[in-house]
Amino acid sequence: MSTAHLSCPVELSTDVAIVGAGPVGLMIANYLGQCGVNVTLVEKLDSLIDYPRAIGLDDESLRTFQAVGLAENVLPHTTPWHAMRFMTPKGRCFADIQPKTDEFGWSRRNAFIQPLADRVLFEGLARFDTVKVLFSRELEGFEQSDSGVQLTLKGADGRRECLKAQYLIGCDGGNSLVRRSLNISFEGKTAPNQWIVVDIANDPLSTPHVYLCCDPVRPYVSAALPHGVRRFEFMVMPGETEAELSQPENLRKLLAKVLPDPDRIELIRSRVYTHNARLAGRFREGRVLLAGDAAHIMPVWQGQGYNSGMRDASNLAWKLSRVIKGLAHDRLLDSYELERRDHAKAMIDLSVLAGHVLAPPKRWQGTLRDGVSWLLNYVPPIKRYFVEMRFKPMPQYTRGALIVPSEKGSPVGKMFIQPQVLTDAGITVLLDEVIGENFAIIGWGCDPTWGLSAAQMAHWQALGTRFIQVLPDVQLKAPSDAHHEVVRVGDSSGRLREWFARGSSSIALLRPDRFLAGLATPQTLGSVCDELALALSAQQLVSLTPVVSKVA
Known part of the structure; x- marks a missing residue:
């Protein structure tokens, strides 16, 4: 422009x-x-x-x-472990989504x-x-x-x-x-129905979690938020306008659907939203x-x-x-x-x-949803699929700034876990606190610099890399024989040991956004680091893969 x-x-x-x-x-x-x-x-x-x-x-x-x-x-402005419950028109919960997993360190x-x-x-x-x-x-x-x-x-x-x-x-x-x-371009669709959002202070219900009520007459959402705020969202029906719905008498009619006394509220504000689903062409x-x-x-x-x-x-x-x-x-x-x-x-x-x-586009779809959901609630694997949010597609990059995995089921391209670890100073912290804003080369039990030449070390240090050795926490009391740049942490929860035990690699290469960019063993680390350097489009490394021998 x-x-x-x-x-x-x-x-x-x-x-x-x-x-x-x-x-x-x-x-x-x-x-x-x-x-x-x-x-x-x-x-x-x-x-x-x-x-x-x-x-x-x-x-x-x-x-x-x-x-x-x-x-x-x-x-302080969050409510952790917030469940999402889908309700039928008769008040039956047919999908109770409240995952308790914390593999990334947080709720x-x-x-x-x-x-x-x-x-x-x-x-x-x-x-x-x-x-x-x-x-x-x-x-x-x-x-x-x-x-x-x-x-x-x-x-x-x-x-x-x-x-x-x-x-x-x-x-x-x-x-x-x-x-x-x-x-x-910004291609996609605009939903045919708008929704009015009503935020209320001093929550007049104060029940926890968020409820999505699949009412065929007027679907609505009731959500408990931090600091005593309650959010209601109601579908705007054909012919209704924001100006009309915002009138006190009409707003009262909406709230009468969900509150015993719609007159005793402290309204923060109401707004009408249009829901779009659009994606930029590039x-x-x-x-x-x-x-x-x-x-x-x-x-x-x-x-x-x-x-x-x-x-x-x-x-x-x-x-x-x-x-x-x-x-x-x-x-x-x-x-x-x-x-x-x-x-x-x-x-x-x-x-x-x-x-x-x-809000199914057709009434019969809602009836089918309610019947099928009732049955599926009694099939444990399917119930876990919803409760643990396994339906949510987690990012896994199959191309880009990483070493594209050749084997099926590789964790490369996924976000790395973040358990609590014990530092040499005896402090328990989340793993990212050790990594900072940097790349990380994390080795289970081994010195994660052993397979690198001096030139490779210099390159990865210039990019900003933390070299981390993970040990059973009891081994932190023993003297370290690792490179002086290596930071040792204790795997006090056992989660890192379990993660590495699922595969055949003992070294994980992490990007600053905590996504796994590659896997290696001490003997393959040099060549893997060279390959990753090219994938990152960094300055090309020439003849840096070392021939390593180390005698105990």
């Missing part, structure tokens, strides 16, 4: 420009700021959005908050208050001198060249500024100007990338819109930081779309399916 005709009396520069101070833009800015990258975050509003939107936070997203050092700050499902979580992210930026936030700046246009992107911004007073950046990330929502300016155009709702939007029924955006942020930020620092080639950014687009589509499809379960 050309902006050359607009005059800019003020010129600014940065490494990365992010348009949109929503949760995805804020998370990317926190990660890049943590890495010392210069970031300018541009927001057309004069402050953060303060009304509730998303209400579900996955364990993967909490792990992303942890990666930028803000997990403990956001936890699988959490309710949360989004404005407070966004505030945590925004306040986290104050830690970084390299991050600047510009409120009340509207993006008028941008143009890109081989060397960078130039944005034209207009302030509330009408004054224009030019912002020059190496890269631009569009996090500006479903109506993204960045995406539209690039003529990138996530990258030269030096411009799309993330969050600018790249994909989905119905709310599985709470995956926010969490998919967090996955984008986690995937993109570490790659962009390495490119900006000259530690990886620009082509590494191509792997962002390769890895994220297919999974985003899978989450869109799941969300659409959940919406059809809640």
